[in-house]
Amino acid sequence: MKELIARRAARLVQPGWVVNLGIGIPTLVSSHLDLDRVFLHTENGLLGVGPPPEPDQVDPDLVDAGKRPVTRRPGAAFFDSAASFSMIRGGHVDAALLGALQVDGRGRVANWAVPGEAVLGVGGAMDLITGAGTVIVLMTHTTRAGAPKLVPACTLPLTALRPADFVVTELATFRVDGEGLVLVERAPGVTREDVRSRTAAPYREEPPPAGGA
DSSP, X not given: OHHHHHHHHHTTOOTTOEEEEOSSGGGGGGGXXXXXXXXXXXXXXEEEEOSOOOGGGXXXXXXXXXXXXXXXXXXXXXXXXXXXXXXXXXXXXXXEEEOOSEEETTXXXXXXXXXXXXXOOOTTHHHXXXXXXXXXXXXXSBOTTSOXXXXXXXXXXXXXXXXXXXXXXXXXXXXXXXXXXXXXXXXTTOOHHHHHHTOOSOEEEOOOOTTOO
């Protein structure tokens, strides 16, 4: 299921983009990208992240912002966190792919805190949602208990006021416009009722192309 989400989200990434991958499902996206044509960025200071290393090739000094071992591509650049966040805040990261706990009917994201649970803080997610050119959320459609994660209004703390541009789940892909969520694609074998019954947030369906079914 997670690989399905990652594979579908990778199709939204354009050649030549600088892309930041968040913790969780977004880390799987690198396996579905042509890293000769996309430049992976991590906010702790590396542009040109490569695929995860083999177990016997792990360099303990080469990690991403989530402390996961990474490799570097030929021509990779290292810099400090201040420069990295200047890239993000200055609009030099083309896309941020992030996980989420909830997304509301306007496409706004809650992905960093659950009341009553200890958290380290919002981290770079606030800057990425605000500063990246395109924000793509990758998440399961419901919680483990079956509760919808696409909700009319978030009950968890918002990460930022800017909405995402796309939301990708195992059931469907939504685009976000000025009016809210738009269902643009369903996963193979998923019906309209499957999506409708597991989505609490209001959404519209994109009309089929002219001449289509």
